[in-house]
Amino acid sequence: MPKATAARSDSLYGVHPDVAMMEKWVAELKGKTGRSVEEWIALVKKEAPTDEKSRREWLKTKHKLGTNSAWWLAERAEGKGGDEDTMEVYFEGRRSACRGAVRRSEREAAADF
Secondary structure (H helix, E strand, O other), X not given: OOOOOOOOOOOOXXXXXXXXXXXXXHHHHHHHHOOOHHHHHHHHHHHOOOOHHHHHHHHHHHOOOOHHHHHHHHHHHOOOOOHHHOHHHHHOHXXXXXXXXXXXXXXXXXXXX
């Protein structure tokens, strides 16, 4: 009798692990720290030193954030980055018509596994 294999649920065209990791970090930030990304950025702009390096140190020493979290928040408070945090940015503008086709392809690929 052939051995049954579990159906694979991951899409061949799924979200890159780095993107998924950032989405998870953003979603869990308020529960872990008491502040959302937006709240952290507002606080940094209001109370932190003005240069990015000093902001990172301020976040690490005063608020006990880790290096990566402090770096990311300090950059966002400076207006840097952010666009790479979601695949939806990829579908803005001239690529917006592709969104439905890509989503259908993901579902079809997942069904094949």
